[in-house]
Amino acid sequence: MKITRIETFAVPPRWLLCRVETDDGVVGWGEPVVEGRAATVRTAVSELAELLIGRDPLRIEDHWQVMTKGSFYRGGPVLSSAVAGLDQALWDIAGKALGVPVHVLLGGPVRDRVRAYSWVGGDEPAEVADAVAAQVEAGFSAVKMNACGRMSRLATTRDIDEVVGRAATAREVLGGDRDFAVDFHGRFTVANARKVLPHLAPFNPLFVEEPVLPEYTHLLGDLVAGSPVPIATGERLYSRTDVLPALQAGVAVLQPDLSHAGGISEVRRIAALAETFDVPVAPHCPLGPVSLAASLQIAFSTPNFLIQEQSIGIHYNEGAEVLDYLVDREVFRFHDGCFLRPTAPGLGIEVDEKAVRAADNSSPDWRGPIWRHPDGSFAEW
């Protein structure tokens, strides 16, 4: 079997899908994208494709090595995401060629269902109670929300009250048997995080995510040591090497993204590394159907897995939905807030190729918002 063609599709709301075709007729799908940089990753994929055309798709590890190391300059979000999507597609092909789901190739299932959490926004504190109640009603046992909107460099009393208010509201609606996680989204300075984290302890969040930006990982150890709540990070880390300092800093949960951190090949290794720190993974996934399918293959085959993010039906997916590009949507149906094990070969989904082709280049490339502080200076989104 040889790889004969690699195509990419920029589809709404902000995703890039890749399709890898073989001379056997087996086709694999991947989702190589960085939010806000789809066109840049698309170019990276087309460059990496030169390394794959004419090659045996089943030599996944060798392709991963060549794609990640076959150039003097390596790593980072763009290249690691390009590799990630192609890696997903190669695993999809392998599973389809051998007639088994990818998680069977990874050692077989270690659980029967995968717990998922749903997003409840959090930008407007007044809406938190209704949003959490709606997810409980939908059957979810866990939700995640933003801690705040734009955040000043040192939180005012009102800033702190609003963060705490969201947590208190969520806990009140959820009761004692469900969980909420809080995403600081890199909006907090280190000093702010130190100031706010203790106030969340009484509400027992599952974890607080990205309390500080990844570039301050060298300060994470002290922050973790002084935090009464578990700390999570990882959506902006792209390899084993990137996550090691966060693990050494003592984070409680690691959140690699299947479409950013080198794909299935690297995330399973990241999970194994995390296991040596007694840390579970909770794969980040605000992306589309192929990224979610790849996440589930890891979730079902990884012992130290905690919970899965997903964006089905979420407000920020404008113009298209996770399920829009699938032939059979049942695979992502929730059962009491959990995914059941996909049993179809490969990634376990059938991409609606017609819908994908029709949607290609049909919307403007999404860009992350640029926020400003009241004095006009740049603010973290």
Ligand SMILES: [Mg+2]
């Ligand atoms: Mg996040």
